[in-house]
Amino acid sequence: MPITTCIFDAYGTLFDVAAAAREAADEPGRESFAEHWPKIAADWRAKQLEYTWLRAVAGRHTDFWQVTKDGLDWALEASALDDRDLRERLLQLYWELSAYPEVPEMLRALKETGKATAILSNGTPQMLEGAVRSAGIEAVLDDTLSVESVGIFKPHDSVYDLVGARFGCARDEVLFVSSNGWDVCAAAGYGFQTAWVNRAGAPVDRLWGAPDRVLSDLTTIPEIAA
Template sequence: MPITTCIFDAYGTLFDVAAAARRAAAEPDHAALAERWPALAAAWRARQLQYTWLRAITGAHANFGQVTGEALDWALEAQGLAGDAGLRARLMALYRELDAYPEVPAMLEALKRAGKATAILSNGSPDMLTDAVEAAGIGALLDDLLSVESVGVYKPHPSVYDLVGRRFGCDRSEVLFVSSNGWDAGAAAGYGFVSAWVNRAGDPVDRLPWRPAHVLTDLAGIPHLAEMLA
């Protein structure tokens, strides 16, 4: 079946998760981050994902804002920056307005011109997603922001992917699902979506029971891929 619906993960896919630490490090008040922001950003992201998986497995759900803050607390302590309340507050604020990758607006515009439905499907809470989309100026290019909060469990639980069909009334085979997380793209493929992994770092494919059908280095090729699959 042709692709009618293009669904995007948010954090790391449309939005650069390292942007908060990078921007804070450039501010005079946070000079302590100048040398340490890449390590902080990497640790923050790794713990954030790990905490979502652990909460999903154990049934101990908490919203993504809380999980993001807990992961940041761990990362700050690991970098010897625990106790700097001003830095923590600034990083959490910047996380709500992460930079979109440069190709995102043109890519979404091309999909809309082609008549595709577009949406985010994210671990993010609705308020966080709304803030990020508004800061990036891409709200008019998205038909919906789908959050795991409506099912109370994080990806890759199948009930999260169920939200797409429930919202758009489409068959799984009509969905092009795009994520920068290899595990997410793989799980989406196992669910029945046509999945594309945006592998910006050139990482190996995750050793999971399922593999994404397509691998790209950025999002610029998504409109062409969606048309090819028609």
Template sequence: MPLKACIFDAYGTLFDVSAAAREAAGEPGRERLASVWPALAEDWRRKQLEYSWLRAITGAHCDFWQVTQDGLDWALEAQGLTDPALRDRLLQLYRELSAYPEVPAMLKALRTQGRRTGILSNGSEGMLADAVRSAGIGDLLDVVLSVDRVGVFKPASRVYDLVGQALSLDPGEILFVSSNGWDAASARSYGFSTAWVNRQGVPMDRLPGQPDYVLSDLSGIPDIED
């Protein structure tokens, strides 16, 4: 079945989730952060995801911005960083994350091919609006879909349902792209064709679904035809 749309996870896929800690670490007076920022960024992202999974399982849903703050608080404490101004700065930068360098050209190529494009993310509608605006890619997206609409985080099937509802397409007509192996696998089990962007070269998750394509970055997405 021809692929008529390409839908992307946001954080870690289109937007560089390490950018906030990396940029803050380069600012004057951030010497302590500069020595630990990679570990902080990794802990922040890991806890953000873990908390989203646990909230999905227990039914204790909340705004993803709260999950993001909770993950950061854990990561800061783990590194012994207690400066409230640093916390505020990191959260500010997270609302303005950089897109990966290949993103604009990749999205333009998809649009030239006549494919619809969009985002499906755990991020709240406000977070996604800020990120899309900061990256300057709003005119390259047909839809930006947040789990806010269903009140549960991925990989709940109700989240993936949002894509077909918004675009009036069957799952087999959609390529779903994520940098999270678990997300790509779950979306494949749901019925999407999926591409896993494995930037770190980590092993594939042992899950029922397996992604159809594995790429090191997003530049090859327009070459996927069916």
């Protein structure tokens, strides 16, 4: 089935989740944080995702902003950093995450060929709006779809259902793109065509689906979707 609709995960896929910690580490007066930022960024992301899965399994949903704050608090404590100003700065920067450099041109190319484009994310509508605006990609996205409309995090099927409900497309008309291996595997099992942006060179997750394509970045997405 030809691809009509290209759907992207947000955090780690279009937006660099390490950017907040990296940028804070470069600011004057953050020398002590600069020594720790890679570990804190990795711990923050790991706990952020872990908390979404645990809350989904337990049926105890809260929004992604709360999960993001909780994950950061764990990461800072794990590195023995108790700095309220640093915490607030990191959270502020998370609303302004940098897009990966190939993102704007890739999305423009998709729109020029008539593809529908959207984000499907755990993020809240407000978080996604801030990231999209900061990256300057509003004009090349048709929509941002948030799990908040169904009240459960990925990889629950009801999240992937949002795509068909919004765009009226069959599952096999969708190219779903994510940097999260578990997200791509679940989307493949759901019936989407999939591309995994495996920036870290990780093994494929052993789940109920597998990615159709494995990429190192997003550059070739327009060719895949053509």
